[in-house]
Amino acid sequence: xxxxxxxxxxxxxxxxxxDRRQLQQVADELRAFVxxxxxxxxxxxxxxxxxxELSIAxxxxxxxxxxxxxxxxxxxxxxxKILTGRREAMARxxxxxxxxxxxRRTESIYDTFGTAHSSTSVSAALGxxxxxxxxxxxxxxxxVIGDGAMSAGMAFEAMNNASVAEVNFLVILNDNDMSISPAxxxxxxxxxxxxxxxxxxxxxxAERVLSPVPSLWELAKKVEEHAKGMVVPSTLFEExxxxxxxxIDGHDLDSLIPxxxxxxxxxxxxxxxxxxxxxxGYKLAEADPVLYHGVSKFEPAAGISGSKPGxxxxxxxxxxxxxxxxxxxxxxxxxxxxxxxxxxxxxxFAELFPDRYFDVGIAEQHSVTFAAGLACEGLKPxxxxxxxxxxxxYDQFIHDVEIQNLPVLFALDRAGLVGADGQTHHGAFxxxxxxxxxxxxxxxxxxxxxxxxxxxxxxxxxxxAAVRYPRGAGPGVAVEKEMRALPIGxxxxxxxxxxxxxxxxxxxxxxxxxxxxxxxxxxVNMRFVKPLDDALVExxxxxxxxxxxxxxxxxxxxxxxxxxxxxxxxxLAVRTLHLGLPDHFIDHGDQAQLLAxxxxxxxxxxxxxxxxxxxxxxxxxxxxx
Ligand SMILES: Cc1ncc(C[n+]2csc(CCOP(=O)(O)OP(=O)(O)O)c2C)c(N)n1
Numbered sequence: 001x002x003x004x005x006x007x008x009x010x011x012x013x014x015x016x017x018x019d020r021r022q023l024q025q026v027a028d029e030l031r032a033f034v035x036x037x038x039x040x041x042x043x044x045x046x047x048x049x050x051x052x053e054l055s056i057a058x059x060x061x062x063x064x065x066x067x068x069x070x071x072x073x074x075x076x077x078x079x080x081k082i083l084t085g086r087r088e089a090m091a092r093x094x095x096x097x098x099x100x101x102x103x104r105r106t107e108s109i110y111d112t113f114g115t116a117h118s119s120t121s122v123s124a125a126l127g128x129x130x131x132x133x134x135x136x137x138x139x140x141x142x143x144v145i146g147d148g149a150m151s152a153g154m155a156f157e158a159m160n161n162a163s164v165a166e167v168n169f170l171v172i173l174n175d176n177d178m179s180i181s182p183a184x185x186x187x188x189x190x191x192x193x194x195x196x197x198x199x200x201x202x203x204x205x206a207e208r209v210l211s212p213v214p215s216l217w218e219l220a221k222k223v224e225e226h227a228k229g230m231v232v233p234s235t236l237f238e239e240x241x242x243x244x245x246x247x248i249d250g251h252d253l254d255s256l257i258p259x260x261x262x263x264x265x266x267x268x269x270x271x272x273x274x275x276x277x278x279x280x281g282y283k284l285a286e287a288d289p290v291l292y293h294g295v296s297k298f299e300p301a302a303g304i305s306g307s308k309p310g311x312x313x314x315x316x317x318x319x320x321x322x323x324x325x326x327x328x329x330x331x332x333x334x335x336x337x338x339x340x341x342x343x344x345x346x347x348x349f350a351e352l353f354p355d356r357y358f359d360v361g362i363a364e365q366h367s368v369t370f371a372a373g374l375a376c377e378g379l380k381p382x383x384x385x386x387x388x389x390x391x392x393x394y395d396q397f398i399h400d401v402e403i404q405n406l407p408v409l410f411a412l413d414r415a416g417l418v419g420a421d422g423q424t425h426h427g428a429f430x431x432x433x434x435x436x437x438x439x440x441x442x443x444x445x446x447x448x449x450x451x452x453x454x455x456x457x458x459x460x461x462x463x464x465a466a467v468r469y470p471r472g473a474g475p476g477v478a479v480e481k482e483m484r485a486l487p488i489g490x491x492x493x494x495x496x497x498x499x500x501x502x503x504x505x506x507x508x509x510x511x512x513x514x515x516x517x518x519x520x521x522x523x524v525n526m527r528f529v530k531p532l533d534d535a536l537v538e539x540x541x542x543x544x545x546x547x548x549x550x551x552x553x554x555x556x557x558x559x560x561x562x563x564x565x566x567x568x569x570x571x572l573a574v575r576t577l578h579l580g581l582p583d584h585f586i587d588h589g590d591q592a593q594l595l596a597x598x599x600x601x602x603x604x605x606x607x608x609x610x611x612x613x614x615x616x617x618x619x620x621x622x623x624x625x
Contacts, residue, residue: 003029010085012059012110023060023253027052031281034078035300037090042296042420043101046279046289047076047146050176050250054144054274055079057256061264062140068112068128072121072145072155074102075294076174077111084110094420096589102424116424117392118362119152121145122171126158129167140264141169148179148339151187151361162269163241170263170270171242174250176278180293181341185361190236195247195275237271246273251280290342312473318448319411319469320345322455323382325483327353332380333459336360338367344384344413364389368396368408375406380459386414387427387468398437401464405439408465409458415444415468416506416552417581417595422588428581430468431505432557435530441465441488442529444506444551444559447477450527456483468506470552472591475510489531495523500609501544503537505529505551505559508600512550515605521548529559537566541574546616548577548609552600555580577612579605 005022006029009015018026031052038045056079058069064084071077081099082090086108092098103111113124125143132139145155150173162169175191177183237244243266248255256274263270278293279285284303285292291304298304313321327333327349335349339362350357360367364385371381390397390412401408415427434442441461445451451469458465491503495513500521504512509525516523522544526533540547547567549560560578567574581598595601599608 003033005029006033006082006087009083010087012064012083015056015059015083020060020257023056023257027056027253030056030079030082033082033087033090035282037082037093038078038295039298039300041091041093041095042294043093044075044078044293045282045295046178046285046292047176048078049280049282049285050276050278051076051144051174052079052280053251053253053256054172054174054276055083057253057260058142058144059083061257061260062142065109065112067140068125068142069110070113070121070125070128070141070143071103071115072143072149073118074115076144076146077103080110081108084108094422094588096587096593098588100422100588101420102422114424116421117389118149119145119154121149122155122158122162125169125171126162126165126167129169130165133167141167142172143169144172144174146179147173147175147177147188147191148183148362150191151179151183151185151339152363153365159237159240159242165269167269168267170272172272172274173246174274174276175247176276176289178278178289179339179362180343181290181339181359183361184339184359187361191273194273237273240269242269242271244271244273246271247275248273250274250276293342312476313448313479314345314471314473315445315448315451315469316343316345316413316471318451318474318479319384319413319455320348321479322452322483323349323384323411324352325481326382326456326459327356330380330459332378334358334371334374334379334381336367336371336381336383338362338364338385338389340384340386340389343386344411346384364392365396368393369400371408372396372400372404372406375401375408376404380407380409382409382411382459384411384413386425387412387416387430388414388418388425390430391433394433402437402439405463407462409455410464410466411455412466412468414471416470417586417591417598418471419591419594420588423585426581426586427468427470428552428554428586430466431529431551431553431559432561434466434468435559435562436557439464440530443467443486443527444529445469446475446504446507446509446525446527448474449477449479450486450525452479453484453486454527457485457488460485461488470507474507486527489528489533491527491533491536492525493522493536494525495521497521497523499545500613501540501547502605503540503547503549503560503563505549505553508550508552511600511602511605514602515609518602518606519609521609526559529562532562532566534566534570537563538570538572541567541570541572544574546575546577546609546612548579548605548612550600550605551580552595552598553580554583556583575612575616577608579608 089099094101102116121143129141278289374381443454454467502512551559
């Protein structure tokens with residue numbers, strides 16, 4: 001029977017009832033289930049195939065949910081979800097009203113900490129361990145962090161703090177030598193040396209060399225206490241006050257289970273280094289873990305087929321092409337990504353301009369300040385970053401770029417509603433958090449060609465600029481090869497109508513035009529959130545009875561607020577209606593579905609405007625009566 005054992009596990013307690021010898025079968029079934037399930041729904045694949053044995057071992061050895069497992073990023077938690085009562089719910093993974101692709105406290109008591117942005121696990125686990133100590137509760141707290149996530153400053157801030165907190169907790173480093181793309185940087189090289197046994201070999205060699213002279217060996221050991229890293233594998237983590245254990249094979253239950261059992265008995269911060277393979281057990285994913293990191297539906301026997309020719313280019317592709325063209329024209333251009341080479345469209349750039357391409361690791365804060373440094377010296381950095389991940393680097397954005405008014409171009413991908421990744425990934429706030437900072441120019445392309453021209457415009461400025469564009473394809477407008485700078489702060493009237501003016505920001509222009517047709521309204525492509533086209537706002541206010549702003553950012557503080565502020569500053573009184581994202585977090589689901597739920601499809605926009613007009617008419621009637 002398929003999933004013979006797996007289907008008996010509705011809770012980790014069921015898993016713990018099984019004989020240790022049955023666990024390999026559970027692992028085989030779990031791996032097959034993950035593959036089958038993700039191939040039907042889409043989602044993260046390679047990372048989840050890599051955590052099958054670890055998830056089983058953790059729930060088998062530790063007494064969850066009383067013992068806390070804190071997963072980092074959380075994209076690798078499908079095996080954990082399946083073992084904790086969500087096997088059937090996997091059928092609606094990342095769909096509207098289905099379970100999330102990441103851990104959520106509201107979804108399960110086994111999801112101890114909500115995540116999706118990386119490198120928070122050690123901090124959160126440390127907080128939980130300190131809380132347990134203060135409350136006198138006996139429990140184990142375990143953070144599971146990947147080698148990619150380990151490259152972020154935040155993980156090290158927590159490691160640094162852990163040594164002084166005097167609590168028992170365990171950090172498991174799940175080292176598969178991959179981030180989404182190959183892991184980068186010095187930390188990665190260090191881990192590779194640990195795994196390759198370089199340090200233990202060096203130590204053995206030193207012992208052999210020095211041990212015939214005991215006093216010299218003793219002296220060498222003492223002197224090297226500080227510089228231990230030269231010979232002992234665990235230096236870095238031990239210097240942080242952890243007891244380093246490993247590296248061990250993270251797919252071998254016979255290594256994992258006894259090791260975890262032993263660690264359970266140890267006091268103080270423990271650090272277990274396990275080595276796993278991304279995509280383990282599915283040959284195609286093992287061979288190409290990058291392609292299988294995040295997948296749409298596919299046929300497991302056939303694997304993922306290449307992209308279909310002739311489709312509309314995504315905004316990400318438009319950006320990637322522009323970056324290469326611009327780099328050819330201007331040798332000062334430097335392209336920077338915090339660990340999102342594929343997602344941000346820099347694959348081609350990285351190939352063509354390897355010495356001008358910087359994947360800085362999962363280090364958004366560093367990416368921004370690094371760009372500021374480059375700009376100080378006359379280079380022209382382009383930071384390609386998701387809207388949601390720039391949130392991580394907000395102070396660097398203000399303090400290092402904006403205050404110094406440095407010409408850094410931010411290419412903000414995944415602005416607006418992203419769909420299946422849900423509330424942690426929607427780019428819902430960037431217009432609000434960008435536009436309130438002095439010096440920045442904020443542009444919102446309505447289509448692919450405008451995106452290219454805005455990137456060019458931003459690049460040619462001598463001051464900071466941001467172009468924000470959504471996930472996926474645009475309306476399908478042809479992209480001109482030629483690049484032209486747009487007039488700064490100038491909007492474009494796209495349709496002349498009566499009484500109502502729709503002021504559209506970004507790709508919602510297309511929907512606004514459809515609504516405008518139905519209502520015979522004026523429709524404007526606003527193009528710039530900052531500086532705003534105040535003169536046009538004034539003209540529209542004087543010639544229309546209702547101004548409707550449309551954006552896929554939260555209404556609070558967003559582009560509509562900019563229009564309201566402009567009206568107030570110009571002492572203009574006109575009725576306004578602000579359409580945009582609401583003041584609550586929007587769940588996962590299909591992008592179009594979510595936009596409709598937010599009232600940002602044609603029907604929603606027309607209905608909101610009609611409701612407002614009815615309101616106005618009612619008020620007028622009441623006043624007349
Ligand atoms: C702050 C932040 N930046 C970027 C990402 C996008 N991201 C998701 S998973 C991932 C790679 C994580 O690598 P690792 O921790 O080694 O886990 P693996 O997928 O290799 O198991 C990245 C960069 C993120 N989730 N959070």
